Amino acid sequence: MLGKLKTACGILVGLTGVLFLGYCVYFDYKQHLDPDFKKKLHERRRRYRLAKKDKSGSPDMPDMCDHNEIERFFMKQVQLGESRIVGGDLEGAVDHFFNAVIVCNQPARLLHVLQGVLPPEVFNELVTKVQAHNNISQKPPSLLHLQTEQDMSTVAAEFNKKPLKAFRPRVD
Numbered sequence: 001m002l003g004k005l006k007t008a009c010g011i012l013v014g015l016t017g018v019l020f021l022g023y024c025v026y027f028d029y030k031q032h033l034d035p036d037f038k039k040k041l042h043e044r045r046r047r048y049r050l051a052k053k054d055k056s057g058s059p060d061m062p063d064m065c066d067h068n069e070i071e072r073f074f075m076k077q078v079q080l081g082e083s084r085i086v087g088g089d090l091e092g093a094v095d096h097f098f099n100a101v102i103v104c105n106q107p108a109r110l111l112h113v114l115q116g117v118l119p120p121e122v123f124n125e126l127v128t129k130v131q132a133h134n135n136i137s138q139k140p141p142s143l144l145h146l147q148t149e150q151d152m153s154t155v156a157a158e159f160n161k162k163p164l165k166a167f168r169p170r171v172d
Contacts, residue, residue, distance in 0.1 A: 061073070061099075061102075061103070062103065064103075070103050073099075073103055074100050074103050074104060077096045077097070077099040077100040077103075078096070078097070078100050080092075080096040081093045081094075081095075081096035081097040081100065084096060085118070085119070085122065090119075090121065090122050090125070091125075093118075093122055094122055094125045094126050094129060097114060097118070097122070097126050098126060098129050098130065098133070101114075101126070101130055102133070107130070111126075111127065111130070114126065
């Protein structure tokens with residue numbers, strides 16, 4: 001009885017393997033018959049390379065509660081920035097130094113140190129990026145679309161006109 005079960009399982013596994021292999025060969029045959037196959041393949045590879053490049057440019061931020069993790073992230077970003085400068089990739093260097101500035105607890109002091117170390121074009125781009133980040137992060141999310149101070153004061157005046165409703169406990 002056990003011998004028949006082993007034989008049946010072996011045949012089933014073999015048949016499954018043959019069917020899978022047949023499906024792969026059929027799919028490959030149909031794919032190569034497509035006249036646009038090479039174009040699609042090159043486009044897919046290009047998109048993959050771009051996606052991979054984008055992921056390497058924006059690393060995951062560390063847990064801001066873990067001081068050791070922040071310190072490791074900071075050091076890694078500074079080292080990557082330095083290696084990018086040596087390699088000639090100035091934009092990548094700016095991105096890595098920007099990540100280091102964001103997690104640093106004294107960004108002004110770090111920028112002062114970086115000013116003496118970095119090439120002027122890299123430092124200027126870094127300062128521009130930090131200023132743009134600070135301008136966006138200081139505005140409340142609901143007011144990001146308001147560009148002028150007059151727009152913001154108008155919204156504040158409208159908010160102050162509306163009376164606040166007192167909290168009333170629910171009685172069932």
